Amino acid sequence: MRELFESTIERLLGDIATPEYIRAAESGAWSADLWSALEDNGILLAGAPEAAGGAEASWSELFVIARAAGRFAAPVPLVEMLLGNWLLEKAGIGARSGVLTVATDSCLQWNGGRISGELRQVPWGRHAELVIAMVGEGAESTVLLVEPAAAENIIQGTNIAGEPRDTLQFAAANVVASAPLPAGLSESVLLTGGAMLRSAQMAGALTALMELTSGYAADRKQFGRPIAAFQAIQQQLAVLAEQTAAANIAAEAAFVESTDHLAAFSIAAAKVSTAEAASLGAGIGHSVHGAIGFTQEYTLHLLTRRLWAWRGEYGSSTFWSKLLGAHICAAGAQNFWPAITHAQQQELIVPPQGSHL
16 A cells, blocks of 8 residues: 555656645645646545545555655645544544644634634645644643634734745634544644644655655766765765654654554654754755855745754754653663664653643
8 A cells, every 4th residue: 555655646746746836836836737637636635544535544554655745845734634534534523624734833712512722833724724733731631633724813924935834813712623532642743643644744744855866966067077976075965864764764664653642752863853854955066056056936945945944844953852861861871772672662742732832
């Protein structure tokens, strides 16, 4: 199934999500035809049960979809859809079709079945039909499904890649559905899941960046030979390849180790690794390309701006590094090596949503 997902998503995104298409989306256009194509090919509900029209794919199988979303800079909330429906199924609400996104930064009051407050930095909030959010703390946490159309006000915003990150303000609005947070899941489940998905997207974007940069270095000639023949450029390309490989391995490991529950320890390590690779990789990409890499017409910035934006979303590398460091120190020296070799056995406690800002 994984191979089928990979070939299908890469074909779809390769055909539709061209640089011109992405630039149009950055100007504010909703990518309706891309979303319809993903829906028609079963990508949007890939992780949902067969009864809901899905394929019951595991996180390990969904990795290739999330990575492709980053590699092709897909201008839709595809990964948010995958995460949201996974949580809806866990909570017993059931997977939903349509345009679905998630909100991790929330300040809501829930009273009598109505919500007031705001959801901040919501990916594609202005275009979404449904948003998943959390209210309450600890064992009292509740999964909410709300409609952006019920918002009293939508403050439109974007990240540095031009992707919508909106604030939805509610005043005594009805909720579509609600359910207690399932036992065994942390109230930070959306934050943790989002970090895992952004890690895969950064791994995909780094792969595309490496291909673009190495291709340019092979074609661009200086002093009578390709610049890829110069040792200084070769060294930079080697570092880029190294960082890209490390990011892909770390991101995929987080997906493989996440089954019924999200492997927070491995996800934290993946977010730190991919964020570091994003910083180094983007710098190398622009260094090798030189001036042309900064032009609007060239495609490099479509990747580097997303790498810069994604590395800070769903918790920065500093946030996740501090959590890992505190966890390792609290476990003691005798547990340091087991934490590396048996990461799936580690239970990392992630603070509630909003604490990562």
